[in-house]
Amino acid sequence: MHTIATRSAPGSKGQETAKRVRMAALKRFAGAGYAAVSMREIAADVGVRPGALYNHFPTKQDILKDLMLTHMADLLTAWDTARFPEAMDPLERFVRFHIRYHLERADEVFISYMELRNLEPDNFEIIEAERRRYEAILTSILHEGSAAGRYSVDDPKVATRAIIAMLTGIPTWYREGGHLGEHDVEDLYLTMVRKAVASETRNFQTETG
Amino acid sequence: MHTIATRSAPGSKGQETAKRVRMAALKRFAGAGYAAVSMREIAADVGVRPGALYNHFPTKQDILKDLMLTHMADLLTAWDTARFPEAMDPLERFVRFHIRYHLERADEVFISYMELRNLEPDNFEIIEAERRRYEAILTSILHEGSAAGRYSVDDPKVATRAIIAMLTGIPTWYREGGHLGEHDVEDLYLTMVRKAVASETRNFQTETG
DNA sequence: CTTGAAAATGAATGAACGTTCATTTATAGA
DNA sequence: TCTATAAATGAACGTTCATTCATTTTCAAG
Structure with a gap:
């Protein structure tokens, strides 16, 4: 009887250091920007000499690539596996999901x-393709809702970009402990998004002539 | 009778080189990011040796500061001096102005x-103060429109951020010569913004029970 | 305990960075 | 034309950068 499959190789601390490198780089890149962060700073955060980073990532560029590819994959997976109340309509699902995810993973x-x-x-190109896949989710919600007469959206692709830009802006100003809780923010934005795509259009074009 | 006030000093080509430095730095900073741009690159664009830049700007940081301070001042001045048709309501004025300005001066x-x-x-801090001044314009429009019953906005400050984020996102995807003209984009966004803040709220909360 | 490979070290590489400065060049006013 | 000064040059400064590599350390498996 022998050990079946301990994956760890000799001399290995598992993927622990690599994970710490990712975390340190994420914080630094988010705080100062990729170009302004040095491998020496990342190494210092991890508690290792600069050369050691190259046992885990071939170049600085590869750390950035890893973070961004992982983020986009995580985002799409999170959407696919998210659970919502049965009664919640697709638009509300998307809006709440997007806000929550973007506040939770603000650095990524x-x-x-x-x-x-x-x-x-x-x-x-890989990242852009993933981004288009994510935007397509909302575009499809708007398109179908429009076809069913529940929404009135002139251009679903433009509306998608408008809504996503609006929601993605939240982490730039939202701070925990402010006078608005995360749920308040969700509700405020959901109301605005619903109205923006609503089919009830009477009175909207009124000019103060 | 003598010349009254030629400001140009001896040996001076006016502010010509300084202007060229600003233009080159603007393009480079917008394209690659401040930290990734070298003074040598800017100098090469201008057609001058790196040291010559320091006759016009004390540091690289000062070029960035100059560009950003000038931009915010220009933005507020442009709003103050903008002319619109008499009949155009304040919200439409703001939306059209913001989109036009942000497409025109995309790099800044x-x-x-x-x-x-x-x-x-x-x-x-200076830039942030200017930004708050600009946002206050829209907040005030929403606040007054809300008080007059023309709009229904739960939180004018949040709505301001939502709308500005939505509009500011346009230059990231809009390209001249695409299937949408600038005026089409203005109209599409104006419709969404108007609906988002409209007082007609019936049916917006309908769930597909 | 021995072994072997992964991980970390410490030192070094050449290149690029922002900035300085003594000197030369260009130019507008006297 | 002469003069004074702004502008530009060319070379250099010390520093920091990402990356390499021979060597040493660590540690799980046998």
């Missing part, structure tokens, strides 16, 4: 759109 | 919120 979200330009073209 | 706008963290604290 932040670097994923701030550091896009620091990605090599191939990695940039 | 872009660096002014991407490079905030690269500003020294004093300069950061």
Whole structure:
């Protein structure tokens, strides 16, 4: 009888250091920007000499790539596995999910759109494709709701970008412990989003002539 | 009779080089980010040796500061001096102005919120104060419209951030020559904004029970 | 305990960075 | 034309950067 499959190799501390590198880089990149962060700073945060980082990531660029690819994959997985009350309509599901996820993972979200330009073209394309997949979820909700007459949306793709920009802006100003709780924010934004796509349009075009 | 006030000093080409430095830095900062741009690159764009930049700006940081302070001042001045048709209501004025200005000056706008963290604290505070002044314009429009019963806005400050985030996102995807003209985009967003703050709220909360 | 591979070290590499400065060049006013 | 000064040069400063590598340390498996 022998041990079946302990994956850890000799001399290994598992993936512990690699995880610490990811965490340190995430904080630093989010705080100061990829270009302004040095490998020496990341190494110091991890408690290791700079050269040791290269046992886990071939280059600084690869740390950024890892963080961004992981984030986009996590985002889509989180949506696919999210659970909501039965009665909750798709638009409310999306709005609440997006706000919660973006407040929970503020650093990942932040670097994923701030550091896009620091990605090599191939990695940039991968990220962009994932982003389009995520936006397509909301576009589809708006499109179907529009077809069913529940919403009135002139251009679902434009509306998608408008709504996502609106929601994604929340982490730039929301702070825990302020006078608004996370749930208050969800409700406020949900109301605005619902109205923005509502089919009831009477009176909206009124000019103060 | 003698010349009254030629401001140009001996040996001076006016402010020509300084202007070219600003333009080159603006393009570079917007494209690659402040931290990733070198003084050597800016100098090469201008057609001058790196040392010459220091005849016009004391440090690299001061170029960024100059660009951002100028941008915020220009934005507020542009709003103050903008002309609109008499019949146009304040909300439409703001939405159209914001979209036009942000598409026209995309680079300035872009660096002014991407490079905030690269500003020294004093300069950061100045920029933030200007930004609050600008946001206050929309907040006031929403507040007054709400008080007059023309709009229904639960929290004018939150609505301000939501609307501005939504509008400011446009330059990230809008491209000239696409299937939507600038005027189409204005109309689409104006409709969504108007609906989002409209007082007609019947049916918006309907759940697909 | 021995072994072997992963992980970490410590030192070094060349390149690029922002900035300085003595000197030269260009130019507007006298 | 002469003069004074702004602007530009060319070379250098010390520092920091990402990365490499021979060597040492760590540690799970046999």
